[in-house]
Amino acid sequence: MWYHRLSHLHSRLQDLLKGGVIYPALPQPNFKSLLPLAVHWHHTASKSLTCAWQQHEDHFEQPETGYFMKKRGLIDSQFCRLYKLKYANTVMRFDYVWLRDHCRSASCYNSKTHQRSLDTASVDLCIKPKTIRLDETTLFFTWPDGHVTKYDLNWLVKNSYEGQKQKVIQPRILWNAEIYQQAQVPSVDCQSFLETNEGLKKFLQNFLLYGIAFVENVPPTQEHTEKLAERISLIRETIYGRMWYFTSDFSRGDTAYTKLALDRHTDTTYFQEPCGIQVFHCLKHEGTGGRTLLVDGFYAAEQVLQKAPEEFELLSKVPLKHEYIEDVGECHNHMIGIGPVLNIYPWNKELYLIRYNNYDRAVINTVPYDVVHRWYTAHRTLTIELRRPENEFWVKLKPGRVLFIDNWRVLHGRECFTGYRQLCGCYLTRDDVLNTARLLGLQA
């Protein structure tokens, strides 16, 4: 009986969460406000809280049979490994080892270093609390050895799997050319970017939401570009150097160092971890053409998900190699990176990295022949979306205007050009950009 109510609730949760969760058009509201409060279940309601809550400290399940024991505050089932709790309209299930492992008491957790002191391997995998007590908003577990673990219910909601499943790691606004242009995302002025936290925060907020952002009025030199990069991150040094500076002189064995057009792609797909961010500053162009193309890869992937979910899934499952082989002048390199085109978090299906570069894609030999054809079909579907003219945002990079591109999300390309064109820039480590963003209070 209890079981039925629970599965009903679960399917309700699923219904509530359908659509919009993976790639919300706007920052996801706190999930509490997504869920109606009027779900009736066995509950104990607190009068002292404004937010209605229900808790089920007294329901225990023998997982194999779905048999429940209702016993208030105390358990004595030999079989139970699970603690179920409903609070703030979230049904949560906690494994007892998990509850022991996450104990934040002084002997288990060092709150100065935010590190666990408890040796998890010392926890009995069959551990069960001797007693459980609820006191307004705090749960107390007393373990067989007498150790007491306290949990604040809000902490549990925030840190439970069920709570996380309903959230995105990073809110984003997916765009095509029209959406991006209509959003009128402001560029940040160089001085405000370098000298104020507000300027930097505004820049990073836009960058996180759209995957591209511009800084204006930057003196057109490599040194100033470097200063900008260092304001938000460590520079990721690669085979191209720390700061790079390039023209169409074929000084390196790659099409980027020519005047040819480059179709949309992400860079360094041939690294096990592709570079997180790319910074471009055009220092000079005396000639024609050479515009930069930007396409939101996540927008295109979202279209694939809507139109052909099984193709989306295939692109997220099939691992591929990308390769960089260089043998020009003094430069000898052979890089190989392996991973799927679409990379998603398994618990909430959120897309976090697209690896798309048809120039650098290596021989496909990681996939059996029957899957190969399905993969090509899925790749075609994605390519069609990526190539829709309405998804293309074209800009002419000019001295003074520095472009930051999320290389895990937004594809770039360029039009062929004539004349002398000088570009400088660098790659950034994604971890460090996100670190800066979090320290400024942004969700990243």
Ligand SMILES: C[N+](C)(C)CCCC[C@H](N)C(=O)O
């Ligand atoms: C930016 N910079 C000119 C230094 C590198 C170009 C790398 C080009 C390579 N085909 C790729 O897509 O990764």
Ligand SMILES: O=C(O)CCC(=O)C(=O)O
């Ligand atoms: O020349 C350009 O505008 C960009 C070339 C390119 O794709 C790159 O350097 O990664």
Ligand SMILES: [Fe+2]
């Ligand atoms: Fe590139």
